[in-house]
Amino acid sequence: MSENLKKISISIRKNILLMAKSAGSSSAHIGGALSIADVMSVLVGEQMKLSSKKNGYSEDERDRIILSKGHGCLAYYAGLFEFGFLSKEDLVTFEKNGSELLGHPVRNKKKGIDFSTGSLGMGLSLGIGVALAAKKKNKSFSVYVILGDGECNEGSVWEAAMSAAHFKLDNVTIIIDNNNFQQTGSNEKIMSLGNIKSKWESFGWHTEQIDGNNIDEILSTFKKISEIKKPKAIIAKTIKGKGVSFIENNNVWHHSILTQKKYDEAINELNSFL
Amino acid sequence: MSREKYKEVFLKSLSIESDKFKEELEYNEIPEWDSIGHMSLMSDLEEEFNISLETEDIVEFGSFKKGIEILEKYKVKF
Amino acid sequence: MNINEKNIKLWSSIGSRATFGLAVLELGKSIDNLMVLTSDVSTSAGLDRFKKAYPEKYLDVGIAEQNLIGIAAGLASENYNVITTTFAPFQVMRCCEQIKVNLGYMKNKVCMVGIASGLVLGNLGYTHCCIEDVGVLRSIPNLKIISPADTLETVKALEAVVKNKDSSVYIRLTGSSNNPAVYDHDYKFEIGKAIELVSGEHIVIFCCGTMVHHSLEVSKILRKNNINAKVVNMHTIKPIDKEAIKNAIEAKLIVSIEEHNVIGGLGSAVAEELSKLGYKNKHLTLGIQDEYSEGGDYKYLLDRHGLSIEKIINKILTTMEKL
Numbered sequence: 001m002s003e004n005l006k007k008i009s010i011s012i013r014k015n016i017l018l019m020a021k022s023a024g025s026s027s028a029h030i031g032g033a034l035s036i037a038d039v040m041s042v043l044v045g046e047q048m049k050l051s052s053k054k055n056g057y058s059e060d061e062r063d064r065i066i067l068s069k070g071h072g073c074l075a076y077y078a079g080l081f082e083f084g085f086l087s088k089e090d091l092v093t094f095e096k097n098g099s100e101l102l103g104h105p106v107r108n109k110k111k112g113i114d115f116s117t118g119s120l121g122m123g124l125s126l127g128i129g130v131a132l133a134a135k136k137k138n139k140s141f142s143v144y145v146i147l148g149d150g151e152c153n154e155g156s157v158w159e160a161a162m163s164a165a166h167f168k169l170d171n172v173t174i175i176i177d178n179n180n181f182q183q184t185g186s187n188e189k190i191m192s193l194g195n196i197k198s199k200w201e202s203f204g205w206h207t208e209q210i211d212g213n214n215i216d217e218i219l220s221t222f223k224k225i226s227e228i229k230k231p232k233a234i235i236a237k238t239i240k241g242k243g244v245s246f247i248e249n250n251n252v253w254h255h256s257i258l259t260q261k262k263y264d265e266a267i268n269e270l271n272s273f274l
Numbered sequence: 275m276s277r278e279k280y281k282e283v284f285l286k287s288l289s290i291e292s293d294k295f296k297e298e299l300e301y302n303e304i305p306e307w308d309s310i311g312h313m314s315l316m317s318d319l320e321e322e323f324n325i326s327l328e329t330e331d332i333v334e335f336g337s338f339k340k341g342i343e344i345l346e347k348y349k350v351k352f
Numbered sequence: 353m354n355i356n357e358k359n360i361k362l363w364s365s366i367g368s369r370a371t372f373g374l375a376v377l378e379l380g381k382s383i384d385n386l387m388v389l390t391s392d393v394s395t396s397a398g399l400d401r402f403k404k405a406y407p408e409k410y411l412d413v414g415i416a417e418q419n420l421i422g423i424a425a426g427l428a429s430e431n432y433n434v435i436t437t438t439f440a441p442f443q444v445m446r447c448c449e450q451i452k453v454n455l456g457y458m459k460n461k462v463c464m465v466g467i468a469s470g471l472v473l474g475n476l477g478y479t480h481c482c483i484e485d486v487g488v489l490r491s492i493p494n495l496k497i498i499s500p501a502d503t504l505e506t507v508k509a510l511e512a513v514v515k516n517k518d519s520s521v522y523i524r525l526t527g528s529s530n531n532p533a534v535y536d537h538d539y540k541f542e543i544g545k546a547i548e549l550v551s552g553e554h555i556v557i558f559c560c561g562t563m564v565h566h567s568l569e570v571s572k573i574l575r576k577n578n579i580n581a582k583v584v585n586m587h588t589i590k591p592i593d594k595e596a597i598k599n600a601i602e603a604k605l606i607v608s609i610e611e612h613n614v615i616g617g618l619g620s621a622v623a624e625e626l627s628k629l630g631y632k633n634k635h636l637t638l639g640i641q642d643e644y645s646e647g648g649d650y651k652y653l654l655d656r657h658g659l660s661i662e663k664i665i666n667k668i669l670t671t672m673e674k675l
Contacts, residue, residue, distance in 0.1 A: 107459075116457055121418075122449075125421070125423055125425075126426045128419070128426060129423035129429070130430055132411070133429075134430070136432075156418040163414065163416065163419055305401075313362060313366045313370070317361060317362050
């Protein structure tokens, strides 16, 4: 199974690069999408109950995903493609005039996009509301929220964090893409997160810290925490730009133009992993 | 007569049965006599006895017994 | 709710917040998927009875208004009929971006009720007054804004919004207890349709919230001065009733009166329409003249900002002299 998920993560990375290239001079948030490609692969490939043709869960049963770090949308769209919500034709419309696939997700139920995000710090509150609804209606679906590490600067994240523990929401799992960078520099330099694990733990969350680019570890962690009766946080230590050597840990690629030449170079590298 | 009328207003205004009533009844002692119940009670007493209560008296009106004292100021005879 | 003379009188004496509490209690009986959310203001919003009667329909998220809107939107996205409430400045401005993104942009439908808006909490200072809410929200698409004239209109507005939720709505509650009644009997309330309360052919007064009652008193006194003022209750500021404004353009003087900054609220909305219609006469905007004054009680502040009946009359008369 993990072999299959590794293949999916490569496919996700290739599509991230394809969309970035299609965006041309509009540029794209590449680094922060590549970092979460493995998490996305596990979420859509194994962990989440989806309503697409492959899995066919109903509206009441399927899990919800909120990309609170909305600028990571290339990974999200690539994930939706893997599961039949988006087509290749859709992907190449990314950031084009009149497109439904913008640089941050815009709600579009037909395309499998449940929520509009992009303004950091808001997705977890939304997730709390959805999780509360599930509890009230006695539904067993889970809510997955992907946050950025820089996003944890926002006070609103902590309002939501506090309330999840207060409301005992064991049906919420967050994944923090801890790639150590935010827009203009490292977290350490801009606004130090301190001990992020102990922060979430002190807010009442069961917290795991893992290698967020290791599919086996991501898989086993989800299994490990599945029965925990608290809100769950996975701090996924990742490499921003993971998968493409010239993008890895190079914050220029937070938001940048991907030329045809660079695209070809990157695809060659990814192909060598197959 | 007035005492009976007075008790009737309490029962009707607060929507309580006589078994929940006692002469020692105080504001906030029962859920029906909360701040909203109180305003409703004041309004009904004004209508029943054809008077207009001063704000201070509305605030001081903390029990059934105290209410008698207050209404007597407005010439209601018990 | 039972709209009769007795209840109208009761609601007027307890004020709009407590009336809101009663109205929501009534809605809780018939609306299964109702959820009422607050930020640690249950008592202030008159919700103690609702909390006891329908604990499963009530949620307090603590003093965290950004979280309040996010959670409300999340619940609304799962088909709950959601009402949020807290003090107006926090309801609107602390979580303004959340309102934009979750309600305006994503179109999750939520009814937000801002309590104690305007100047009523003036002795607590301007952090607890709200003279900006309408102006701030007007520029967010997909959001309606209602300012009820009295406690009966508060009930009717809430019922109309909750029963027909085609977009998010902000309801602005002004006034204190002993909130003067504009309506003494039931009437037809329709979101977006202004109500002509008094007809008059000389001048037109567009008003909302507590200023409706003031405007009625003003019109009575003006009549004694042989000035017949039409008084129009503009309870819905967005979408504004363009027809009502169009019907006023022959007037030599249009007055807009609101317990809000003259920038951004009803006055601005009326001015925008008048400008489009090419209105060439005088439009007098009465309201708070873009300042945070010294504090004081409600009556003091209304007078301080020229919104007492006496000051409104003087302003109208002096303006008419110059026409």
